[in-house]
Amino acid sequence: MAFLEVRGLHKSYVGRRRTTPVLGGVDLAVDEGEFVAIVGYSGSGKTTLVSLIAGLLAPDAGTIVLDGVPVTEPGPERGIVFQQYSLLPWMTVYENVALAVDAVNAGAVATERRRLADDLVALVGLAAARDKRPHQLSGGMRQRVAVARGLGMAPKVLLMDEPFSALDALTRATLQDELMRIWGERRCTVILITNDVDEAILLADRIYPMTPGPGAVLGAPIEVALPRPRSRRHMSLTPAYQKARQAIVEFLKAARAS
């Protein structure tokens, strides 16, 4: 059994008039230390899938097992970086990160917890903005805080729900590089949800394409055979990139046409 195993996941939203099937039997397997991306059109149910793995929603059918333990409720071992950052506006950068660090290290002494939180703030390059509030930060900086908070949960798997979709192209590229660097240092298991094929190829080991739904499912995973460390400058010229990109785009096009 894989480190994270999702089997036959079904989820529908029940409205007053009709029931809309969102996920129609999602299967997914992620190994420990692997970086997996899920790519699909907007509105295909990617956020629903993340919420289910996070335990924030309950599935109608199917199972999610992480490291041998079935998922039944939210928990910090499935850390999450929300699409809209979800930083607490009444807390500083440090306090937002420390909230997560303190929650999962309740047994540790205060100085140790402070060091952990400060390290994370520094890791995402925000040491200078440590005592600022979210409204004083740019979108890119806010998302860095959210990443630091996600890592602060010391998760077995870090779920990232379109983390860079609200950012401008330049900031997005910088943050992708940063995430690549951080992942190189920490090697945690990551599931990245995105609608950006290039982002998925740059960052992930394997990519699951998602059908547009309703009743979305995942296609067969596509390996990204690019060696690490990767560089976006030459990536697009390599056959491995072109092969992966073509496979994903063809799957998504075919899924939309059907």
Added chain:
Amino acid sequence: MSPATIKKIVLPGLGLLVVLVLWTVISQTVAHDLPSPARTWAESRRYVLEPFFKDGEMNQGIGRLALYSLVRVAKGYALALLLGTPIGFLLGLSRSFHASFDPIVQFLRPISPLAWLPLGLVIFQKSEPAAVFTIALCAMWPTVINTAVGVRSIGQEYLNVGRVLKLPRWKMLTKIIVPATLPYVFTGYRLSLGLAWLVIVAAEMLTGTPGVGGFLWQEYNSLVYSHIILSVITIGAIGLLLDRLMGLVEARVKAG
């Protein structure tokens, strides 16, 4: 003159002038018992220019009277916040508490201070605690309701952060629910203060306690009508001041 000075000084001054003219006309034509602005000032100047003199229990400078009223309102208001804030949080947090007590809150809310005061006198047997009780009971509802609404409108995204972190109940409350609700709570506090000040006149009139409201009623009975106007103006000015003050506090809280 810049448009800003016209808007901030000239136009409000013009509005005041219109009111004074109307007041004078009414006092000269329809209501001959109503003192004119000039007479009001002549008969009130000592109360305003020596605001803290004291000749007797009910004959004191307007500043001293206002102070009595303010202290009384402060007591009632403090009690209103002390009771209203936790009730508001409970209404917002607990479905069963809401189901049990929301109907009662809605029922008690529209009851006038004039109705509560005699009951306060029956319960406490003394005018001072009865007045404080009435102020608290009438002023607490905006705090209760705004707090409850605030708790119920906390963004799901904030609650999800707490759920993912598995925060214990107490931390969920202090780190997420209370700070997220604070702007609503302070809107409630501002509205409650306005109400507390509104109630003071009624409370002092009925109990005959010294204060602006008590003075107003006593001067009506003594046929010194100009002092009624003096009291009314004082009440309005202090009410406005309190509202502006709470507005500043509220803005600070909302700015985080």
